[in-house]
Amino acid sequence: MVTLYVxxxxxxxxxxxxxxxDRAAFAERIELRDESGQVVNRLRSEFVAFDDDPDWVKAITPEAIERAKQEPGFTFEEVKKRLGWR
Incomplete structure (x- = not known):
């Protein structure tokens, strides 16, 4: 059995x-150990946190959402038909 150590x-x-x-855990040493306590693997974090939304998310304004809601849409059945699923 392998045990996790942080x-x-x-x-x-x-x-x-x-x-x-918890992001703070990734600043610490993370290890996997076997039953005897021997380290079998050390994990190196490549965790990347986004403090800000990407540009494409910022570009979606409330006005753009309202415009999209006003446009005609398709039912799932219509989409399947258009894609040739039927």
């Missing part, structure tokens, strides 16, 4: 999602 502390797998969801 900053030298054992992390139960049930808590791993919560612990790794």
């Amino acid at each position: 900053a030298g502390r054992k992390v139960d797998w049930a808590d791993a999602g919560r612990v790794l969801a």
Whole structure:
């Protein structure tokens, strides 16, 4: 069995999602150890956090959303027909 360690502390797998969801965890050493405590793998974080939305998201204005909502749309059945799924 492999055990997760973050900053030298054992992390139960049930808590791993919560612990790794914290950005601070990626600044620490993350290791996988076997039953004897021997390190079998060290993980290096390549976590990239976006503090800002990408430009294409910023370009979607409330006015653009309202315009799109006013345009005619297609039902799922119409889309399938247009794509030749029927």
